[in-house]
Amino acid sequence: MSEVLITKKINFVAGHRVHSQNLPKSLGPNKCRFLHGHEYMLELFITSDLDESGMVLDFTFFNYLNDFIQRFIDHRFILDINDPLFESITGITNNSLDWSKCLVYYTITETDGKLELISTDKEKSLFSKFNRHYEEFNNEHKQSFIIVDFVPTAENLCNWFVKIFDRMKTIGLIPAKIQLSKIRLYETQKAYVELIL
Ligand SMILES: [Zn+2]
Structure with missing residues (x-):
């Protein structure tokens, strides 16, 4: 039997800015540099032979990725740590502040079948958040941000979701043999980015 393609769609809303x-001036203002948001739709494509249960991958496995997105990305502002406006956007203007102490880097782990986050060093991290111990800043405000180390274009976000998917495979939330064949991220109904893997 030939290979079968399955797709899964995941919706979320998020803010970003493409600094x-x-x-060129002839095309008008650089609107994507403004703070704004999108109704994103992530689409994952997996191609494989059928397994013994007659499936490529049980769609239920996508719940882990959907759970991660809804809990940590949905309704958040995705901000590049290298954004020149980082301090003014976050409201943290103290130039003497030590960013390495202010931010905690996170990756995904799994405990008793539940998806959790653990803090880690920067190299292994998938994203970072403000340290909750910095009580001098407003926690509600800080919780609005998911901080990444890339410009959050749809192209880079696609790459990021591939890393998140791979991390879930590494820790056993998704079967290791499953390979993404394509990933697509819609920023609007008319504009999407596609990564062929
Ligand atoms: Zn945008």
Whole structure:
């Protein structure tokens, strides 16, 4: 039997700003540099032979990724730690502040079948958040941000979701043999980015 393709769609809303945008003046303002948001739709494609249960991958396995997105990304602002406006956007303006102590880097782990986050060193992290122990700042405000170390274009976000998916495979939440064949991220109904893997 030939290979079968399955797809899964995951919706979420999030804010971002593309501080790297630099269009010629003839095309008008660099709107993507403004703080704004999207109704994103992530679409995952997996191609494989059928397993002994007659499936490529039980769709239930996508619950882990959906859970991660809904708990940690949905309704958050995705901010590049290298954004020149990082301090003014976050409201933290103390120039003497030690960012390495202010931010905690996180990756995904699994405990008793439940998806959890653990703090880790920067190299292994999937994203970072403000340290909850910095009580001098407003926690509600800090919880609005998911901090990444790339410009959050749809292209880079696609790459990031591939890393998150791979991390879930590494820790056994998704069967190791499953390979993404394509990933697509819609920023609007008319504009999407696709990564062929
Ligand atoms: Zn945008």
